[in-house]
Amino acid sequence: MFFQFLIEDRSTNILVDHVMQKLTKQHMEKEIVWNVKHFGGIGHLSKKGSVLERKTGKLLNDLPMFLRAFGKVLQSMEDSALIIVLDNDQRDVRKFRQELENTAISNIVLCDYVFCVAVKEMEAWLLGDPGAIREAYPDAKIQFLKRYEQDGICDTWEVLADIVYPHGYQKLKKKAGGNYTEIGKAKCEWADKIGKCLHLYENRSPSYQYFIRELENRLIPDCPQL
Known part of the structure; x- marks a missing residue:
């Protein structure tokens, strides 16, 4: 299984690497490979389409570009998934998730993907x-x-x-x-x-539980709820 992560910043990158290392030990029978692209902050989703796109180094600003790029690559890879990890900060979580999903839909992302939102932030x-x-x-x-x-x-x-x-x-x-x-x-x-x-399955954070459950669901389809 190959996981491609898009991550807001370096500290979240570090944490996700530790989680993946633990997950790999937990599922030694499976081949788990991952790659992380981390950004220099979260930025903002564009409210209007732009004819000219350029990289800003901010996750939300660059999200459409990277969704399209990785979507095309992963679409042809068996057992792969794109995992986008970011903070909601002060945003309404449901509204933010819908905005993220709308961005993926409008950019025609056909590979397996999921947005994992840390509420309020990774800490x-x-x-x-x-x-x-x-x-x-x-x-x-x-x-x-x-x-x-x-x-x-x-x-x-x-x-x-x-x-x-x-x-x-x-x-x-x-x-x-x-x-x-x-x-x-x-x-x-x-x-x-x-x-x-960190203990993989002993965490009080609902948003962390969602994150680890989404990873497990891709390693073991239809796995029991954690």
């Missing part, structure tokens, strides 16, 4: 596994999870920062000084360390 998938957080960060301040609503449209990475970053979110914010590079670096570290400890 929700890390917060969904407190055991993995404790294993990765033995001194983690897990009590901060009490103020977090799983997969809610609320602070997500900020809560994770309070849990695992020395002196919490405010310290990271001050160190970053308005520069996202420092925050992005921290997010990559969390995705790597917690991702290594």
Whole structure:
């Protein structure tokens, strides 16, 4: 089975690689291969068709172009799927999913594909596994999870920062000084360390459960709901 991922940013790329490595060990009887194309952020869906398209490095801006390109390649490949992973941020999840599906339909994507939306953002998938957080960060301040609503449209990475970053979110914010590079670096570290400890099937995040279920459904068609 070949999975082609389109992913919003590097930290999600790191997490997905860990998930796929674990999934490969879980299904050692199957040949699982994957490739990841990550972008430099999410960007915005174009509201109007453009005669001239150019790459922007943002997932949503470039989505029509990559849907068409990978759609053609994967259409001729047996046992392959295109998996698009992105955050909904502040968007209404149902409306956002419909906009994504409309984009795929309008670009005539004929290969197997699925949009997996992290609600509100990728860090929700890390917060969904407190055991993995404790294993990765033995001194983690897990009590901060009490103020977090799983997969809610609320602070997500900020809560994770309070849990695992020395002196919490405010310290990271001050160190970053308005520069996202420092925050992005921290997010990559969390995705790597917690991702290594993540339990494939023990996660409180509904959007993570949807993601892993879509992968399993392609490895084992009609597999039981997780």
